[in-house]
Amino acid sequence: MLSISRTLVITALLGVILACLGALWSNGAATRRASTYAMATESLAELSLLAGIADDDGELQRDEPMAVEVISDGGPLWVLGSVEQAVAADPHFEADDSPHLLRAEVIDARGGVALQLHLWRAGWELRVPEPRRVRIAVWAAVVAGIFGAALALFVQRMSVGIAAAGVLAQLFLAIDPLPRELFPPRPLVDEWASGPLFGRVIPFIRGLESLQLGVVAAALAGSLVLVAFDHRRTRGRDDDVGLGSASLTALLGTIGVVAWIEAASRGSLFAACDPRFGGYAGWLALAGLILAWLPAIRVSREAWRARA
Helix, strand or coil: CCCCCHHHHHHHHHHHHHHHHHHHHCCCHHHHHHHHHHHHHHHHHHHHHHCCCECCCCCECCCCCEEEEEEECCCCCHHHHHHHHHHHHCCCEEECCCCCEEEEEEEECCCEEEEEEEEEECCEEEECCCCEEEECCHHHHHHHHHHHHHHHHHHCCHHHHHHHHHHHHHHHHHHCCCCCCCCCCCCHHHHHHHCCCHHHHHHHHHCCCHHHHHHHHHHHHHHHHHHHHHHHHHCCCCCCCCHHHHHHHHHHHHHHHHHHHHHHHHCCCCHHHCHHHCCCHHHHHHHHHHHHHHHHHHHHHHHHHHHC
């Protein structure tokens, strides 16, 4: 049984406390403002396309951006500030006195925020077809990360702890749904596809040309070949861990990391790190998680060396 120093244990316990405090404070207005800003940015891009202000490539189709006056159509007071910041950063609109009104309709509930933008002028109105919504559930990724660290420490394998953290983070988000009367439930695949992570990765992959996809595929295949050659070189030696074991460890770790990052981004952990809106609670939670994982990292490394 591998021993852990008292200092490392105290550091990990301090990390757990910091992570929990960060998760608790991340439910505040700073995270909601940052999330609303991100939703407004995406909604403005869609609205500019619907209004004919931009083409499919995002190029401005006017001599200058459209001036709009941002008004609130319900919701807390901080909504206007977040939407106005998004308008200021958007190349297709600018905030100014104008007959064009950009109406921001926001629902701020316990576990999430929903936003729908309306571009209005006397006689006509355009709006984003479907309201955008975001989860405010930083606790899911944080608690899952703590449980993953404890499991990795117990079994002395980082990959198992990382995989467990990813699965638990996804599970926690699934069992704590948004209020159904305000946010109709959607299939999990749709949640993933519209989430902050895959919602950006999938369009990026679709935008790659055949040559670029070929380069990525060749790089992945080359990595697998190098792993296989390294296994052949070390096969039969004392430090041979086995190709199957190494591949399974890498696969578990990769799946766990992707699942945890997806849940963390969908639960607004990274939005809670946005300093533009005073989002420092997310950094506190991440720092606490790093400290909480230190014993598991050390024990797993020593166990790996002992098995070699």
